[in-house]
Amino acid sequence: MPIRLKDIAQELGVSTVTVSKVLRGNPDIGVKTRARVLERLNALNYRPNMAARGLATGKTFTVGLIVPDLLQPFFAHFAKELGGVLRQHDRALLLASSEEDPKIEAQEILALIQRGVDVLVLASCRDELLPVPELSALPVPLVLFDRRFKRMKANFVGSDDVGAGELATRHLIELNRKRIAHIGGLQTSPARDRTAGYLRALERTGRKIDERYLVLRKRLEERGDDIGFSCMQGLLALRRPPDAVFCYNDMTAIGAIQATLQAGLKIPREMAIIGCGNFRYADYLQVPLSSIDQDTAELGRAAARLTLSIADSPQARVQSIVLKPRLVIRQSSAPPSLKISR
């Protein structure tokens, strides 16, 4: 015979509502009562059954999130904000990481679908130019985050990355830098878009693009600092090295700073450097790092709102939410006139 909450309530001398509230995690119930109820449920081997609830409603009240790497503060921050809003709406977040490997990503997508998530949020590590037939045929609604695909119309939450690249590069132009380099990525839409923004900003000033100053690498995420370091060493070895660099992300910029200092150059006087992402430690670096702020917290909240609305009406029109980036100037690209406080 199934255990009824009513019987448990009677046994403990509390109301059924109280038992039900304890089960739903309602904070109204005092610690002692909560403990008594849980102890009794435990003794009866009662497992409140979301699985059964899922079978009844066809929903699991669970959202899946796949990010390339949880160690990147950008994705950790996004997951934190997304999960926070979902929690307030009684949804749980199933989190997976693809470790920047498309094969693992494919496995994780299927694993989450098998677990029956109501919506899948994906920051994909696949090449944005490749066709993605599997993603178009998923049996659950999909929200792409941060990275999108050229050949796929899908829900999307992310930054205006062309704008980010333009903003960073225009800032370097306004510092009167003559040889502005870019260390960028090749595979994902944010990488390509930031590079496009860099090129557009230069073209708008009528400058000729010097390809020697455009250094593009396949993968920048995992060990961005190492890659930034070696790319910068390459740039510094040119007969006429650049006097400013826009780096795809903050980790890459950290590596570029290390290589620049090691070469004995002054930042920002001889080399202005700007990253992208405005990560938490930018203020505390050896040279405090200028960056482009993507408002990661708002990206997480926007993704949560979109996810909740899709969970309620999966057939809704495809939406794209794109946030405007913001320039944050610190010492690594401070104009001579500007006194930057730490």
Added chain:
Amino acid sequence: MPIRLKDIAQELGVSTVTVSKVLRGNPDIGVKTRARVLERLNALNYRPNMAARGLATGKTFTVGLIVPDLLQPFFAHFAKELGGVLRQHDRALLLASSEEDPKIEAQEILALIQRGVDVLVLASCRDELLPVPELSALPVPLVLFDRRFKRMKANFVGSDDVGAGELATRHLIELNRKRIAHIGGLQTSPARDRTAGYLRALERTGRKIDERYLVLRKRLEERGDDIGFSCMQGLLALRRPPDAVFCYNDMTAIGAIQATLQAGLKIPREMAIIGCGNFRYADYLQVPLSSIDQDTAELGRAAARLTLSIADSPQARVQSIVLKPRLVIRQSSAPPSLKISR
């Protein structure tokens, strides 16, 4: 009538094994076949049903993890490693954050239990000295991570934090520092244990404890940099300021470094500083930060192994896995003789 994999296979001219492999996310199946199978399943509105599997086996193949804050690199790194091993064993990680709030933590615990996790891994933000009747009465096996409770016998994975405090303080003693301060926390077991290690190291050298150099705060996690900054300002305002500080964690140490530099003191000559956690950016700070390495990756893997073994036999004996910490010396506490490479 339920959809049978056999029928789908026949329809598409593939084997039932192929369809089943696609569902299990097996990478053996080529992209095109995978897409065809998924498209057909989608058209049939087939939702592979982990919920049903869960009802049949009594397991959900899901592990719950609650951390105080995903933005702390320590917890993000742990979650990444734990999730990585679980993935290899076909388990998914349900991730929640308590935002350092015991009330949210209680809600999250119940929410995860309701979702039917097989094991719950918890880095609790509650005061380690308070009684925790609820935690002892949980209807799922529990693994405490990083923080434990004085009055509760439970599975645990974490660091030898007394050892960490001793290691850091002994290092400062060996630098011949005379007035060694400690900025620490009051509520969690790692905070209290690191303080205990600090005191033990000083006592072992026969030094009298000077309470003015012991600065303890309730919460250090969230804005550790701000708290480290203000605590350090307090220490610098003493008639005889310390000449070395062991900080509870790296964020607190970052704040202490800022306050020290702002006061015009040289690090490490006039003030040696060491943190704990050895976070990813320690090398790149304004003053590269000495720290205690807890081997976060191994903590994650150890927790995964313990979790998997408990999922298989929930009645197993309570286990405690405690890893030895390791000293990492960088510029912030470099001895005069030692040349530290960046």
